[in-house]
Amino acid sequence: MESLELTLLGLAILLMIVWCVNWCMHLSALIYGKWRLHRQHPDVVVEELPGISILKPLVGIDPNLFENLETFFNMKYPAYELLFCIQDEFDASRMIVQSLMDKYPAVDAKMFLGGKNVGINPKINNMAIGYEAAKFDLVMISDSGIKMNEDTLIDMAVHMTSKVGLVHQMPYICTRKGFASNLEKMYFGSQHAKCYLLADLMRINCATGMSVLMRKSVLDEAGGLKAFGQYLAEDFFMAQAFLDRGWRVICCSRLALQNSGTYSISHHHRRICRWMKLRNAMVPTTVLFEPLSLCMPVGIITAWAVNYIFDISPLTFLLVHTLIWFLLDYTRMKHLEHGSIPFSKFDFVVCWFINEIGYMLLLLQSHLEPAITWRGRHFKLKWGGVVEEIYTKQTV
Known part of the structure; x- marks a missing residue:
């Protein structure tokens, strides 16, 4: 009996420590x-900041896609290029990108169609050609749902000091209408x-890959973008590749403002659950x-x-x-x-x-x-984060 009491006391003390x-x-x-x-x-001299190549992987049209992409054409930054990567040449997002390129001819923007099959990750496949065409050593990956403030790129570049190899943004949510948006904001906040x-x-x-700035030369040492095509959580393994090579990975001061026009409570829950599964693996x-x-x-x-x-x-x-x-x-x-x-x-x-x-x-x-x-694709997770696609038989 005394032994049981000591065990319970020890457990209670341990739980108090966890609480503290x-x-x-x-x-x-x-x-x-x-x-x-x-x-x-x-005190930053903006004109002295290095050039940046921005990869924008696009699939389909979101109600806020035009608004989100337009913010990238209006950034206050001395030298950057926009590399829009569209997997399907018949994808409707192509028209939006072309209209913005016509509206802002002074912005260095290019469109790449088709992608390249370098692994199981569809996002990596989508960006593969654009990555190879990037002309600056600093490469940024930015998801289609991100809305950019005009000074965000400056903030990210300032944090890219001599010992830093990767700068990421903490995810947050733009203010939108509806309870579902408030619930998303609550989770991320x-x-x-x-x-x-x-x-x-x-x-x-x-680090999350929805908005991240990296040194391309270091990423190439790790095998380039294609080396991470075997993972769904490619962002985690990219950041780990920098850490393994002695570079720092830090979060900048500006938030990654997610501004998807398609959102619901069920969509939000599926997304969180997917991230949990990836973390578990x-x-x-x-x-x-x-x-x-x-x-x-x-x-x-x-x-x-x-x-x-x-x-x-x-x-x-x-x-x-x-x-x-x-x-x-x-x-x-x-x-x-x-x-x-x-x-x-x-x-x-x-x-x-x-x-x-x-x-x-x-x-x-x-x-x-x-x-x-x-x-729309199904994947089986393995320990370590490697995935394999699950194919279902189709009957006629």
Whole structure:
């Protein structure tokens, strides 16, 4: 009996330590985000910044595609080229690109059709020809749904110092209409932002490929773009290739503003679940540690621990724990918005609870359904992040 009590006491102490570590992580990410994001560069001589080749992989038309692509034609940067990569010559996005090229003839822009089959990743295949044609050593990959501020490219180039090989942007969401958009903003402004900022602070590989600037010469040493065609999470392995060669990988001050015109709650959940599956395959330790970084799971288990050690009401502890966690998330989103949050406090509360509870359910789903569906194709994940496509028989 005494042995059982000692075991329970040890477990309770361990859970209290996990709880304290979570709060240290929460506060560290909050302070670091306040310091890192939205910084200005008044002393930069823009004319001395290096040229940049921007790869834009395009598939199909999004309601906001014209608006998003036009922001790349209006950036305040001395030397850059736009390389639009379109897999299918009959893709409707080709007309939008051509109309923008006609509207801004002074911008160095080219269109590449057809792509090249260099691996299983359709995005890599799409960009292969454009990558080979890039004329600058700094190459940026930017997804079609990204909306660019006119000074973002300057900010990314400033962060590309002599010891830095890759600069990435922390994902966030543009303000759009509807509850689904608010829910997306909640995810990227709370749990995701905390982990992303903390990983960057601790120099852990967290780079996402939706908006990333890289040294082409270093990437070529690793085998070029085609070397990463065997992965779906090519961004993670590209960043790791830079880290393995002694280069730093850092997050810049401007956010990657996702501005897709097609969005819904179901689409958002499928996307998060796909990312979870990729993380589980690439970094298996996340299976254990990710649930322990969420508000509800860590609050519930710690409520038992404080009740066992200090005889404090578990319900009271859980309510206080949740309230403080909620307030820190609210503060972080205000930092990301660089001002007030663009929807009501009531919507914030509803979105916050749906995000917290839904995230736990999606974690469970990611383990029960390990296969990935992306761009209409089905993939089977292997340990290490390598994938193979699943082909289904068609009957006539």
